[in-house]
Amino acid sequence: MEDYLRYIPHTEEDVRKMLQAIGVKRVEDLFETIPAEFRLSRPLNLPGPLSEPNLLRHLQGLESQRPPHFLGGGAYQHHIPAVVSHLASRSEFYTAYTPYQAEISQGTLQAVFEFQTLMCQLTGMEVSNGSMYDGASSLAEAVLMAHRITRRKKVLVSQAIHPEYRKVIQTYIDPEEQEILLIPYQKGEGRTDEDVLVKSLDQEVSAVVVQNPNFFGVVEDLQTIAERVHQEGGLMIAGFNEAIAYGILRSPGALGADIVAGEGQSLGIPLSFGGPYLGIFTTREQFIRNMPGRLVGETVDLEGKRGFVLTLAAREQHIRREKATSNICTNEGLCALMATIFLSCIGKHGLRELALMNLSKAEYAKKAASRIGGCRVAFSSPTFNEFVLEVDGAPEKILERMRTEGLLGGLDLSRFYPELDHHLVVTVTEMNTKEEIDHWAEALEKVLNPPLSPFSKGG
């Protein structure tokens, strides 16, 4: 009992002396400013306290099983080098607050500066902030920023972006200021329908939001879209879920994006049931003062030595208060550090090879699937490490049966796209071995084309 005292060092003697110094008799006297009728007379109804061993036992009872899986959709299983978790576990990093006092926060500050540089290189943009909450809120903030810049009302949002991101944008915008128009995807190709997009473009459009690769894993042609939106004076916002793709894909900046907002979880951050992840936000230099989020800049100290500080705070909540570009304050600093360490290890050639391996394995799985009766690759466009499979039968049932074969075969698309009610998104990363992919194909074959038994009625 009272094991919690390991976190609270006061002995009874300490408490006595401290009360005496303050000039009160009892600890309760310190709370006299709280009106008596509101002070609790009964203890809170909470479990515990648990000892450390008991806590661990309890938590082990809550852990989930981890069958091999082919899940993606905005969260990806990639190998995290041991270096990443070891270095990010240095408590000088993880037990520090936001680096308000630059002289004793140079570690965090230099790392964020390096992160900003890496994000500019990866996305082909000129400036990056220090991170956002996640890909979805980052994309939503990009839409708000485009409105601040253009003061135009309409936003064209591709239906092929992550459906949850779309919902977050919807929540973030003020419907009196901004209006979302959904641009459909081309049925056979899974790409954003450029014809519809071009027809919807006019001088009231503040931005076009396209994700690359999109939620179907399809590689979009940002260049054409960017050219068209720029002709009308709007901005191109490029989103992404899977940062590894940029090991081979041309950067959104090079294709004409004005704001790039996406998810960096793939860069060394554990799946952790959906968070914490890493919102990435980069843009062009001309929009720097409209950007949300923290920025680290290089400067010198009074001896002329290079150092780093939080800068351009005049955009931020603690200075501008109600005129701030965003209310974001605490962001995802440690996740940005993890991405920085990850990219430092993986480097220039590693990221490319990793991306190729993802592509190659996904193509291998695609090929295997194309040999199976009762399913087909739904979209003809090129993909990166995930693809949509159309199946004969209810996807929910098929996935459930694959589960009895010991794996999670993909993501049921119908929960996001009612019209894609026979469709799965299948994600294959470097973590899925050939053996695992073969097993996946066998399971799929077995479920779709069950071997005839004397008792089955066929079909």
Added chain:
Amino acid sequence: MVKAMGKIKDNGLIQDEPLIFEQGGEGRKGYSLPEWDVEELEAKQFIPLHLLREGLDGFPQLSEIDVVRHFTRLSQWNYGIDSGFYPLGSCTMKYNPKINEEAARMKGFASIHPYQPESLVQGILRLMYELEGYLAEITGMDHVTLQPAAGAHGELTGMMMIRAFFEGRGEKRRRALVPDTAHGTNCSTSAVASYQMTEIKSNERGVISPRKVAEQMDENVAAIMVTNPNTLGLFEEHLPEIAEIVHSKGGFVYCDGANLNALMGIAKLGDLGVDMVHLNLHKTFSTPHGGGGPGSGPLAVKKELSPFLPIPVIEKEEGGYRFNDNRPRSIGRMKAFYGNFGVILRAYAYLLSMGAEGLKRASEMAVLNANYLMMGLKGSYYLPYDRPCMHECVFTDRYQEKHHVSTLDIAKRLIDYGYHPPTIYFPLVVKGALMMEPTETESKEGIDRFIETMIVIAKEAEENPDLLRQAPRKVKVRRLDEVMAARKPKLKWTGDREDNNQ
């Protein structure tokens, strides 16, 4: 032959460390990928050439030990709670228990995909559902969402819910009242959520008076956003009366719960008339701040506001827990997936380790420490509100001003003595604020030493003020030129060559 280029310095253990981009070389490797067990394909077989990149210009090429030394050195220029006393006001820099870190790394949590079928993640859903219940109990609220990723995100969620509540009734309330002792984010949150803000001035006792609120309150005000205890470390003693005034005109009371560390098991905000409150798990519930996140900002609300909670919500049914997306009055989603689960899990572990009595003890000792610190510094620094405080206290530099020494100088001098400075120049209601929050995890000896140091610094301000003005000296870098950083922003490494990243 190696030649000395004049760059070798005898800095001892404060090592110089160039940027990651200024090290390594072509062909050096720090990664290990799985074996190629499928055919290696070429991207251009599948993807049109104009959508493929040539390379990753500027990207590092290092071996593993280069990376390890780089980030180890960087970490040594940092200061965390594990390094020493961190009295950063309103940030509740308490000890971050190590067992929580281990819990977050357990494979059955850390490696779980958010789209794993519900039937396979029942333990995780139970954990989240239970934590929601515990936070509701601590705050005296009815329902909790764990979705917001940080305190300010929780605020935004709350203010959007209030907006949805009024819009659902065909009302357009566009005003929000924010006291001058509230947190900085409150103002920007109300602006982002499209409210016009009216500031309420605190009175001579440092708290809000019901009369001031009554003057501003009308049927166009959606909510008042209070911070309790406020940023002066004072309990808003008239809150119940203020809540009545706001409620009588149909408005809501939003509470910024960043300072909850003073109140656990002592009083429930719900009993005081608060309708919604966000919590900072990375403050009150011991999860590490990570040098600027990730945090977690759950929002607790009264029944009346529950229908507007973001989706999905976790429900307990016969046979297990599930996510419910089908909530027609919900404001929608605030982020992808379900919240910063890794942070939520740490807070859950902390809460179970503490139990009801541990949490109450934590609040009691946090308030004891703050009052003890306040008494210890009273003669040496000016205390603008000389009355018992809650979990933090606010001093100013008024006594030091005559020696031309400012709050900034005092803060920087503390670094030379091995401390993290307090929050400075906040709250704005006092000039030159030094806002100190010791938290309950600091021992009496530790606070005694800090008090002694602060007294020494006050003396130095009189006798040798240059020591303060020149501080800090014993650090990696001296005071930095922030004006230059803002005037000519350099936000990334550009190296010698032109930026050419296609």
